[in-house]
Each structure stands twice: as structure tokens, then as C-alpha cells.
Amino acid sequence: MSKTVLPDHMTDLLSPVAVKDPYMYFGKYREISPVVWNPQWKGWIFTSNATVREGLAGDTMTSDRITRFEDQLTSRAGGDQNADIIYRTMVQWIVYATPPRHTHLRLLLSKPFSPRAVKNQKAVVETIIAELLDELEQKIKNKPGPVDLLREYAAQVPARVISRLMGIPDQDAAKLGHWSEELTLLILGAMGAEDRHSRAKEAFIELENYVRKMVAARRKNPGTDLVSDWVAARDSNVGLTEEELISSCILVIFGGHETTMNLIANSLLAVHQHPAARQALIEGSVDSAMAVEEFLRFCGPTRSILRDVAKDHEVAGQTLRAGERALFVLAAANQDPGAFEDPGTLKLDRSPNRHIAFGTGIHQCLGAPLARLEAQVAIPEFVRRFPGYRVLTEDPEWQPLLMTRGLKALPTEVL
């Protein structure tokens, strides 16, 4: 039996340095051991590409951590009714499901987000992004001065795209985005800030109400959107429950928002900091699909993923016990020198580039094709429209979140 334990001064997962530069911070973990016990967080931390990949793709771990959430939610809320509603919705989420229910649900939900379906949405996404860039240009003309690209552009892209795919009117898109951002605090491991927890709960309830009304409306009046497709699937008795339908709608609104928003903002910051990358995007001398893979690797929005150990096993010389928790640090796996040459260097034409920004295994991101498409249009098109844009801080602040790599704001002079 063996357990390598981090020294006390290295255990704060949200210390200023861990938040500012998780690549360096978790790189130090990796040097001690690619799988290491964090006594403060009370769990295993996976930081090498090989161990992260193996742990997520194999059967040694489980995603069913929802009972832990139940404890958290009910203890925070003092057993209030809202917490109960949130729990009943989240417990249906595919992210926590295990086979065979996961397999069944994944197949049912996969069609509209499959590579095949998303390929056909390219024109829609291009139109939306052109509109958003026009709106931004107009806004700056009317009111010159710096803008927060995170809110004024990056957040608008996923909100409007998912709204259009779900048949939701554009004027509601911003509302969905806002609710999603509030929810992050509850779900992605924000520390402290009790008042924000109650705000997150309110957002959840409003989003849930919105989705219930929308589902009822589509049932009465079906359209060609994905909600109507899912309602039809539900009503044709393929084994999708009403609660699964509602909670899956909420999940795809929420799940794609923060992530895609942060990918776009992180990438625009990276481009600002790398003049050669900016030049390549302006000239179109780099393939956008390749460039986005490198942004996903270099500054992807998912810092880490949580699992529980499903069975006793050994990995990297460590003895893991069923029931212990594990943190898979995708940011570290994506900059592991054992897997990538010059991992800390942004190379837009990197090949091969087997990053793990969308996770792997049965829960590998369902929205990956859509997220890729949005980023492949949103990032290069922004840079070409505003080739001289300047981020107004060299040391931007990052959100102190366990699972997310995202900025607090991206103040920018748009030129």
C-alpha cells in the first residue's frame, strides 16, 4: 500500500498561484507524482496526460457524485425547497449517469449534437457570429471606449447559438447566458460567497421554469428545433422521461455556455499575447480547425474534472480505495511535457495534438463538435474584423474556480 502525500505548503488548489498559472502549479504536482494525495482537499490529483486519459477512459472511476451534491446543497440551503428542485433536476443529468442508463441517454441526446448534425449548422453559426460582430461594431461606434470582450462577445456566441438551435428567440438568449453564469457558482466549485449561492439557486429556478414552459409550448406547436425533436422522442416512448427531457435541456444550455465563452475569451487573450498567432489568423495562413485544437490544449476552459474512485486499484504506484475522490486536471494533462513538445508554447499548427480538453471516456463532451464549430468561426472572424484589438491589462484576473479556467473580465480596446 502506498500513498504519496503533498507537502502542506502545496495543497491549496485555489491559491493565487494555482489560479493564475495552473499549468505551472499542477506541473509541480506532476513532478512529485502524476497521481498524488492532497491532504487539504482530501483526494487524489491526476496531472499527467497518461494517467488522466487512463482514469477517465477506463472503469476504475465513477461519475456518480450526485449524492455528494445532495449533501452540499441541502446542508447549504438548510433543506429548503429550491435546493430540492435543483437536486431533482441535477440528479437526472447525463454527466452523473452510469451505464446502462448513460448509454441509453447519450444515444437519445446525441443526434442534434453529432458531428453529422453540427456540420449542417455551419451556415447558421457563421450568420450568428457575423451578426454579433456587426452589433459589436455598432455598439463601439455609438459609444467609443473599452469593452469587456468576455461579456460583450464571448458570452454572446454560445448563448445565441444554443438559443437558435433550440428555437428560443434572440432576445431571450442573454437571459439564458446570465442564468448559466450564475449557476456556475453552484456547480463548478466556487468557494465561499454564500449570497452568491442563493443567487445561483434563484437562477436555477428561473431557468427551470423557462425550460418547462418552452417544452410545453413545443409540445403544442412543434418546430424544427432540437427541443421539438427531443419532445417527439420523449412522446414516442423511446424511454426518455419528462424529467430527463427537462433536465437535459437545462444541461445543454448551461453546459455549453461557460465552457465555450471561456474558450473564446481565453483564446482571444492568448492571441493578444502572441503577435505571430495574431498575424497568422489575420492572414488566414493557419487552418482554423487546427488553431482551435491548439487553443483547447493551451488555454482550454476546463481546468479539471471530478470523479469518485469506483474500485480499489493501483495507479502510478499509488493505492486508491473505492469511495475516495479524484480530481483530473485537464489543464495539466494538456501541458504535460511527457505528451507534448514545448507544452507551454502556443503553436497554432501543432500536429499531432492529442489534447484532452473535452475529456475522454463515456462522458467525453457531447457538445464537442458544436463547441469546435463555434470557436473555429468566432475566434478567427473576430481577429479579422478587429485586427488591432488590444487587451487593456497584461495581468488579467482569473476566476477562482476549481473546475474552470476562465477570466473575470477581458477589458479590451476594440480596433
Place this chain on the structure above:
Amino acid sequence: MPTVNYIDPAGIQHEVEVPLGQSLMEGAVRDGIVGMLGECGGNLSCVTCHVYIDDAWFDRVGPALEGSLEEELLDNVSAERLPSSRLSCQIHIGAELDGVVVRVPPRQT
């Protein structure tokens, strides 16, 4: 060790040794074959390990089983679905597949 011939999207053929029991997806990923993703690691979640089996080999490899998850998921692939389409994570190398030829489609996502 059996060899597998992967023809990448540019038409270049790569002869790769793949240990018995490993999948065609794993063999390609380990060798860094361009155009092969296999993002979910062989878990039938991502459909990014799509290949076309060469006509001369199709009888020996066979189609996805009717009613199987693979068969359903083949409708989700990005490149055209052909009768010879398979998800390469579901094909495991046995001695009878020594020399098998597969084409990697132009896109996976």
C-alpha cells in the same frame, strides 16, 4: 505482430504494427495517424474513429452488428457513411486481420 495499413486523408499509406487484441483505433492513435481522433478512448461515445474498410477486406472484417450501438452511432459520423463504414474502436486485431487495409475519412468532427 499483425500489421495494419492505414490510408490517411491525404492518401498516404502507413504500415503500422498493432498488437493482437488492440483495436484499429488504438493502433492508429498510438502511431499518430493524421485524421484519426478516437476522442472517447474506445467507449462508443464520440464517433471520431470512423474508418472505411477496404473492399478486399470487408468480408473478413464484416459490418457493424445489426441493432448494435455502433450501428446506430454510424449515423452520427461526420464524413459520408458508406456500406464499408465502421467505428475502428470496435475492431480488434486478430491474426486473420494481418495486413488489413482501412481508409481514414477526410473529417471526424
